[in-house]
Amino acid sequence: MKKILQLSILFFCLIVRSSHAQEALFSPQQITSPEIHDDGSVTFRIFAPGAAVIQVTGDFLPTLEMDTPMGKMDGPGKAELTKDDKGVWSYTTAQLSPELYNYSFIVDDLKTTDPNNPFLIRDVASVTNVFIIGEGQAGLYRVKDVPHGTVARRWYDSPGLDMNRRLTIYTPPGYEQSKDKYPVLYLLHGAGGDEEAWIALGRTAQVMDNLIAEGKAKPMIVVMPNGNVIQDAAPGEGKGGMYKPAFMIPKTMDGTYEANFMDIINFVESNYRVKADKSTRAIAGLSMGGYHTMHISRFYPNKFDYIGLFSAAIMPREDATNSVYNDIDGTLKTQMDNGYQLYWIAIGKTDFLYDANKEYRAKLDAMGMPYEYVESEGGHIWRNWRIYLTQFAPLLFN
Amino acid sequence: MKKILQLSILFFCLIVRSSHAQEALFSPQQITSPEIHDDGSVTFRIFAPGAAVIQVTGDFLPTLEMDTPMGKMDGPGKAELTKDDKGVWSYTTAQLSPELYNYSFIVDDLKTTDPNNPFLIRDVASVTNVFIIGEGQAGLYRVKDVPHGTVARRWYDSPGLDMNRRLTIYTPPGYEQSKDKYPVLYLLHGAGGDEEAWIALGRTAQVMDNLIAEGKAKPMIVVMPNGNVIQDAAPGEGKGGMYKPAFMIPKTMDGTYEANFMDIINFVESNYRVKADKSTRAIAGLSMGGYHTMHISRFYPNKFDYIGLFSAAIMPREDATNSVYNDIDGTLKTQMDNGYQLYWIAIGKTDFLYDANKEYRAKLDAMGMPYEYVESEGGHIWRNWRIYLTQFAPLLFN
Numbered sequence: 001m002k003k004i005l006q007l008s009i010l011f012f013c014l015i016v017r018s019s020h021a022q023e024a025l026f027s028p029q030q031i032t033s034p035e036i037h038d039d040g041s042v043t044f045r046i047f048a049p050g051a052a053v054i055q056v057t058g059d060f061l062p063t064l065e066m067d068t069p070m071g072k073m074d075g076p077g078k079a080e081l082t083k084d085d086k087g088v089w090s091y092t093t094a095q096l097s098p099e100l101y102n103y104s105f106i107v108d109d110l111k112t113t114d115p116n117n118p119f120l121i122r123d124v125a126s127v128t129n130v131f132i133i134g135e136g137q138a139g140l141y142r143v144k145d146v147p148h149g150t151v152a153r154r155w156y157d158s159p160g161l162d163m164n165r166r167l168t169i170y171t172p173p174g175y176e177q178s179k180d181k182y183p184v185l186y187l188l189h190g191a192g193g194d195e196e197a198w199i200a201l202g203r204t205a206q207v208m209d210n211l212i213a214e215g216k217a218k219p220m221i222v223v224m225p226n227g228n229v230i231q232d233a234a235p236g237e238g239k240g241g242m243y244k245p246a247f248m249i250p251k252t253m254d255g256t257y258e259a260n261f262m263d264i265i266n267f268v269e270s271n272y273r274v275k276a277d278k279s280t281r282a283i284a285g286l287s288m289g290g291y292h293t294m295h296i297s298r299f300y301p302n303k304f305d306y307i308g309l310f311s312a313a314i315m316p317r318e319d320a321t322n323s324v325y326n327d328i329d330g331t332l333k334t335q336m337d338n339g340y341q342l343y344w345i346a347i348g349k350t351d352f353l354y355d356a357n358k359e360y361r362a363k364l365d366a367m368g369m370p371y372e373y374v375e376s377e378g379g380h381i382w383r384n385w386r387i388y389l390t391q392f393a394p395l396l397f398n
Numbered sequence: 399m400k401k402i403l404q405l406s407i408l409f410f411c412l413i414v415r416s417s418h419a420q421e422a423l424f425s426p427q428q429i430t431s432p433e434i435h436d437d438g439s440v441t442f443r444i445f446a447p448g449a450a451v452i453q454v455t456g457d458f459l460p461t462l463e464m465d466t467p468m469g470k471m472d473g474p475g476k477a478e479l480t481k482d483d484k485g486v487w488s489y490t491t492a493q494l495s496p497e498l499y500n501y502s503f504i505v506d507d508l509k510t511t512d513p514n515n516p517f518l519i520r521d522v523a524s525v526t527n528v529f530i531i532g533e534g535q536a537g538l539y540r541v542k543d544v545p546h547g548t549v550a551r552r553w554y555d556s557p558g559l560d561m562n563r564r565l566t567i568y569t570p571p572g573y574e575q576s577k578d579k580y581p582v583l584y585l586l587h588g589a590g591g592d593e594e595a596w597i598a599l600g601r602t603a604q605v606m607d608n609l610i611a612e613g614k615a616k617p618m619i620v621v622m623p624n625g626n627v628i629q630d631a632a633p634g635e636g637k638g639g640m641y642k643p644a645f646m647i648p649k650t651m652d653g654t655y656e657a658n659f660m661d662i663i664n665f666v667e668s669n670y671r672v673k674a675d676k677s678t679r680a681i682a683g684l685s686m687g688g689y690h691t692m693h694i695s696r697f698y699p700n701k702f703d704y705i706g707l708f709s710a711a712i713m714p715r716e717d718a719t720n721s722v723y724n725d726i727d728g729t730l731k732t733q734m735d736n737g738y739q740l741y742w743i744a745i746g747k748t749d750f751l752y753d754a755n756k757e758y759r760a761k762l763d764a765m766g767m768p769y770e771y772v773e774s775e776g777g778h779i780w781r782n783w784r785i786y787l788t789q790f791a792p793l794l795f796n
Contacts, residue, residue, distance in 0.1 A: 127516050155546040
């Protein structure tokens with residue numbers, strides 16, 4: 001009995017003496033937030049007796065019109081929490097559709113994370129809390145009791161950039177035990193992203209594990225490189241140390257990445273058990289990554305049988321001088337003549353790149369260059385890019 | 399010119415229409431925090447015109463005495479920020495010694511993260527901001543321009559636990575290209591931790607990359623398993639979904655983990671190019687992981703040539719019935735008789751487990767069981783465990 005008591009005291013001390021753990025014991029923030037109810041509604045809670053106004057803002061709330069220097073635009077919705085007599089504020093949503101959502105609190109005008117929810121995702125320099133509700137599409141984003149692939153952060157040499165660079169690579173369940181060769185999807189991030197974007201915001205590992213387990217996608221390797229050629233790795237993960245990530249980064253859309261993309265393919269094909277031919281190479285990307293995908297796939301016009309443009313930016317800056325951008329029409333024609341299995345274009349109806357994509361489709365139509373087109377609701381948001389991945393991956397390598 | 403303008407507008411729209419990126423442009427939080435000055439002092443800043451009192455709390459501030467149910471104890475230090483006429487609060491520290499530090503803001507009694515610093519580490523359920531200052535010991539925690547190992551999150555079958563489980567594994571630079579077999583360090587987390595603890599809080603990848611590059615540690619594989627046998631993976635990474643991590647978890651110190659540890663060794667030795675013998679196996683852990691290390695290494699008394707107890711808990715609960723805990727003295731004697739290269743014990747002078755370690759050392763002394771002992775400043779904190787790793791790893795496999 002004495003020893004048990006000692007052990008309890010031991011643990012108690014452990015809790016008290018560690019400044020973090022101490023919070024866990026004495027902090028009044030021992031409340032549940034978010035609480036996801038069976039009916040699909042969600043309650044947010046925060047203990048802040050001294051606050052005057054607390055709001056929750058997130059992508060599950062109706063958008064609000066906001067004034068910007070460019071006029072009125074849609075901004076993220078907000079809802080007010082109410083305070084109880086103990087100083088705990090709360091707000092319960094209506095029933096939400098299945099989805100991965102993000103949110104922040106706004107405490108007296110200060111935007112902050114939820115101290116009761118340690119699940120956070122960084123998007124460029126912003127960190128927000130996340131939660132998943134429901135099944136169906138959202139079920140694809142959950143970790144399920146299915147075989148899991150391996151996710152590695154690995155460094156490779158880029159002779160073209162004269163750099164050692166970091167990428168994220170998903171190898172499917174069974175890869176290590178198998179002697180098979182696997183097909184590869186190169187999956188590219190948008191402006192402000194890096195090699196952490198698709199795995200964190202895109203839930204790539206969960207999506208692929210679940211699609212493969214359901215027999216809806218072929219086992220494949222997914223390579224998520226860093227498309228910012230001035231970075232060796234994501235902020236905080238490279239030799240630049242911990243600095244605040246920026247949305248606009250030099251040299252991201254000037255052709256350098258596209259011109260050196262073979263460094264990544266060569267690395268993957270010499271270091272993984274892959275089928276190194278066109279029929280087993282796919283490339284896709286979102287926004288800037290869609291731009292990279294479009295230009296890489298026509299600059300190397302016989303390398304990829306599957307091409308995916310998710311909410312893609314299309315045309316280079318007029319001042320771009322890299323030879324990658326010479327003869328765009330001619331290289332597209334060569335790509336068409338060489339043939340491919342799938343050229344897949346997806347965009348949301350309210351995406352600011354909608355018109356640019358419409359023009360691009362008109363160009364392809366005029367050339368007779370075949371493509372599949374998916375038009376979704378919504379705009380330039382991760383919710384769409386996750387959905388596009390779940391739609392695109394099943395079409396590959398069939 | 400027109401196209402450049404369009405592109406600028408394009409990017410502007412991209413910024414405005416994405417709810418996250420929008421914050422990046424319009425939010426007044428476009429300030430630098432923390433700002434690390436050349437003299438080693440640090441300025442913290444936060445924009446919060448409506449707040450009445452803002453403090454910073456972190457492990458670089460002198461500890462404060464606090465009242466607890468167990469009497470007065472040391473708590474984390476706090477310092478007050480001052481507000482300028484624009485609503486930006488700031489505080490500049492004295493010169494700090496080189497170290498990885500953590501901090502939070504306390505805004506009108508609400509503990510929160512720094513909205514200008516996206517670098518966060520989760521410790522159990524608490525998320526705090528981090529920064530690194532200086533070189534020397536702290537330089538070992540930085541990503542430097544040296545060859546980098548690979549960090550993979552991989553799942554393995556544990557027949558003993560009848561579970562598929564997740565671990566983090568570091569393979570050293572050159573592992574994939576080499577045909578050599580490598581030695582292995584099994585590195586175990588403490589209570590409330592999981593397979594993410596050592597890689598995030600312990601900076602294991604950076605420490606190993608840097609020690610190996612400096613020629614101070616042999617290239618080795620480092621395996622960081624999950625020591626909570628009821629979990630398949632860290633909270634948010636397993637089939638239990640996103641739930642709030644807890645400090646005390648059932649079955650963590652009841653012998654189950656130790657009794658099934660061979661599942662992990664067998665997985666590693668059949669799936670990696672390792673030297674599978676005692677002379678190339680090391681095991682170490684912090685707190686509960688030190689406890690696991692002590693019991694695993696004597697329960698399998700001829701498996702490890704290198705044993706590291708970092709601030710270790712030592713003796714099992716009196717009600718523990720697992721046969722792992724039968725004949726502790728006898729198995730220790732067997733371990734001693736079998737021989738080993740290094741039995742390394744480290745603890746801080748103010749660690750609440752100091753006396754338990756002193757008693758344990760007395761027991762080893764009485765048995766004539768050799769060990770090396772390192773007594774450091776400080777208590778039961780990650781700062782010490784990172785230091786112990788940088789001291790222990792160079793002693794391995796020589």
